[in-house]
Amino acid sequence: MYHINEFKKLSGVSARTFRYYDKIGLLKPVSKTEGGHRLYSNTELKKLQQIQFLKTIGFQLSEIKIMLESEEWDWSDSLMKQLSYVMNEKERLSEIEISLRELINGIAIDGEEFRIKKIIDLYNSRDSKENLNINRDKFNIKNTEVLEKLPKMGSSDPDSLEWIALVGQLKKYMQLGYRSTRVQNIIERMAVKKDEDYHDEDAFLEKLWDIRMSPEESQKYNLYPLDQETLNFMEKAYLYYLGNQL
Template sequence: MFHINEFKKLSGVSVRTFRYYDKIGLLKPVSKTEGGHRLYSYTELKKLQQIQFLKTIGFQLSEIKMMLESEEWDWSNSLMKQLSYVISEQDRLSKIETSLRELINGIAIDGEEFRIKKIMDLYNNQDSKEVLKNNRDTLNFKNTEALEKLPKMGSSDPDSLEWIALVGQLKKHMHLGYSNTRIQNIIKRMEVKKGEDFNDEDAFLDKLWDIRKSPEESEKYNLYPMDQEILNFMEKAYIYYLGHKS
């Protein structure tokens, strides 16, 4: 027999939890001492391990109680239902993860001017990649690889993060003027990266830039909303870069 404090050390479960399990009839002690302390055996320890395992895979205590008490319980059906629940939770958490990444990356671009409304607008709309794919002919891109390489606000891939960081740096240093060396170095890296990621997709990029410069078109294609000020500044800096490239 194990005194409740010994049982606690052996199982890693708190005394408070044992008392609650006793109260709801989930795990009752074998007996009690004269002083009223609960006593448990190896049988209860085995049952506790089953309870903890079922809790780990997501079952509620009320379900666990029925599962362990019933000799005719349909374990296969219960496990299939729990699997479906876990899969749906994965999908829900994945969407939350994407939203959090969009928030973080949005702040990287917009800084203190960032507004959560931008992410809420994107969250309620269709995936931008799907919208662009549905307009393949209009956008003149040759293959879907170009879409996969577009920066995604909810992504953690290095390429997307570099594009986001470059735009964020550009906005941060706008006050220096588009001809400033620091700004031109950012534009130079953008130009190099454009060649690395979108070789032979000039027609697609030109069309995409036209869409990006129009707030209405950007919204139509579900692109992350960017201030016209930064877009105009980027265009001027790029034109200056091309005119002074040695």
């Protein structure tokens, strides 16, 4: 027989939880001491282990109570339903994860300019049915794998994060002017990375840039909404960089 204090140590469950389990009839003590302390046996310990396991895989206490009391409980059916629930929940949490990454990466680009409107726009754009992947034939891409290399705001892959960081740095130093050494160093890295990621896809990149320069087209293709001032600055800085390479 286990005194409640010993039972707590064995199970790692609080006395408050035991009192609640007793109250709802989920796990009752075998008896009580003269001082009113609950006493438990190995049977209750095994039942508690079952309760904790079922809680871990997502069942509610009300369901667990019925499951452990009923001899006719359909375990296969209930476990399949719980699996379905967990899979749906996994998908929902994955969507939340992507949304959070988009917000974090959006702040990395826009800093203090990142406002609630942009958060809402990003969230609503997730419902867009038309994107670059669906329309890949329109771009006459030599290597369709190039689409997978496009920066994704909700991604944690190193390539996406580097592009996001470069754009964020560019916005940060715009006040220095597009001819400044700091800005040109950022543009140089962008140019090198462009060649690394999109070698021999100049036609695709030109089409993509045309889309990017149009707010309407950018929204249509679910691209992150960069302001026109930043896009114009980036274009000037890049053309200046190319001119110095001649």
